[in-house]
Amino acid sequence: MQETLTKLYEMTAFGGFSLSVALMWLIAFVLLYLGIKKQYEPLLLVPIAFGVLLANFPGGGMGIVPAENIALEGHRYKNLFEIASEYGIMNYLYYSLIKTGFLPPIIFMGVGALTDFGPMLRNLKLAMFGAAAQIGIFTVLICSLLLGFTLKEAASLGIIGGADGPTAIYTTIKLAPHLLGPIAIAAYSYMALVPVIIPLVANLLMTKNEFKINMRQMDKLYPSKHQIKNLKTVKIVFPIVLGVVSAVFVPSSVPLLGMLLFGNLVKEIGTSTSRLADAATGPILNTATIFLGLAVGATMTADVFLTPKTLGIVVGGFLAFAISIAGGIVAVKIYNLFAKKKINPLIGATGLSAVPMASRVANEMALKHDSTNHILQYCMASNISGVIGSAVAAGVLISLV
Amino acid sequence: MDETISKALLVMLVGMLTVFLILWLITVIGNIIIRLSNKYLPEVEQVVKEKKGEAQQIKKNTYAAIESAVSIVTNGKGKVSEIKKI
Known part of the structure; x- marks a missing residue:
């Protein structure tokens, strides 16, 4: 009888319950609340949060094990069947889809098929502010080193400043996979907090007059020299040429940028490839998002997540975001010192990725100061170039660090 | 360091x-x-030959609506050459 009761007790999760497990459940519940109730990036935060829960059910066998567990002698690894049978399906998913770097480029393909380069092509000059807004990535890289992170960890932390989830995940997989969980959470949480962070930084750095710079009036005063007569052709040629150029200069950015541009191309071609674009933006993107979210969440077991480094990532991620936004704003201010045709600095603030939320937030801020000042299309130009800029920055980090 | x-x-x-x-x-x-x-x-300008009397049958705004619908459905490839009332 006692033996049966002991076995029954061992069958339940009560034996493995601890304070750290309870804390991880609490974190998962908070993330679920933010995703479901507050609608903070629900498509990713809900799977990640549920992945955290799954990984922290004692005895559930869904937590991701460290890479040392699957390593064999001579830089070899266990095969996927061995991983699945020894550590369960979540480890199978993680080591086949995430650790190989497979899912982030697949998600980028879907993002590309959802992206319209039109606003950027109409305002090409504004694309340069997408470069200035990458300064947060590299500034936090240096700050993190001073806080005791290794160079590879610091690079993974800095990339949060690119405000691009798949890019942050891809870079972390390559450089510091043991930090994947907290970095993914920080990246998506801060992306969800863009409506708070952009106004905070913009109000600190911009004057009332700068908020009121009306882009349409500027366009009337200083019209563009070249109007696009055949936008459709330009949109088809652009991803092909850009893909070739970026591959030549930064080959390590090709997995992300190449897939983004391929997705965009099949969208722009039109009816003859619309089925591919539909697949990229529908079933493929959704399936990739589910597996990415669950597997990333499952990396957050208590012993991995509850460390001082997680706190450093939370603080560093915020700094990276804020500095990137500030970098874009300051770049526009410097440009305005020398240019006749002034640019609203809010456009610089959208130079980080987070498309299209950053643009929407900046547009609303401009409208608050002047109800006729619609800057959405202009913001989208630097916003989209920010996606390219962060992918290039990730490529540089992967190559050099 | x-x-x-x-x-x-x-x-x-x-x-x-x-x-x-x-x-x-x-x-x-x-x-x-x-x-x-x-x-x-x-981009090739869409020149539409209007048949005699057709202009009277179809109003300009109706024609524009049909033309833009065809353009959206065919991604700019299709052109309206003739409109018939069935």
Whole structure:
């Protein structure tokens, strides 16, 4: 009888319950609340949060094990069947889809098929502010080193400043996979907090007059020299040429940028490839998002997540975001010192990725100061170039660090 | 530590320069593509031959609505050549 009761007790999760497990459940519940109730990036935060829960059910066998567990002698690894049978399906998913770097480029393909380069092509000059807004990535890289992170960890932390989830995940997989969980959470949480962070930084750095710079009036005063007569052709040629150029200069950015541009191309071609674009933006993107979210969440077991480094990532991620936004704003201010045709600095603030939320937030801020000042299309130009800029920055980090 | 910091500073310099270079190239390439397409592939204006009496049958705004619908469905490839009341 006692033996049966002991076995029954061992069958339940009560034996493995601890304070750290309870804390991880609490974190998962908070993330679920933010995703479901507050609608903070629900498509990713809900799977990640549920992945955290799954990984922290004692005895559930869904937590991701460290890479040392699957390593064999001579830089070899266990095969996927061995991983699945020894550590369960979540480890199978993680080591086949995430650790190989497979899912982030697949998600980028879907993002590309959802992206319209039109606003950027109409305002090409504004694309340069997408470069200035990458300064947060590299500034936090240096700050993190001073806080005791290794160079590879610091690079993974800095990339949060690119405000691009798949890019942050891809870079972390390559450089510091043991930090994947907290970095993914920080990246998506801060992306969800863009409506708070952009106004905070913009109000600190911009004057009332700068908020009121009306882009349409500027366009009337200083019209563009070249109007696009055949936008459709330009949109088809652009991803092909850009893909070739970026591959030549930064080959390590090709997995992300190449897939983004391929997705965009099949969208722009039109009816003859619309089925591919539909697949990229529908079933493929959704399936990739589910597996990415669950597997990333499952990396957050208590012993991995509850460390001082997680706190450093939370603080560093915020700094990276804020500095990137500030970098874009300051770049526009410097440009305005020398240019006749002034640019609203809010456009610089959208130079980080987070498309299209950053643009929407900046547009609303401009409208608050002047109800006729619609800057959405202009913001989208630097916003989209920010996606390219962060992918290039990730490529540089992967190559050099 | 100093060595790591100097390597990080180098990464920062190279990284920012590369990002600026690529986005500058995007600006240049984009402008070249726009100029070339404007010169060699300007969008063909849709000239519609109106048959005698047809203009009276179909109002201009109705015609414009049909034309834009065809353009959206066919992604700009289709052209309205004839409209018949069934």
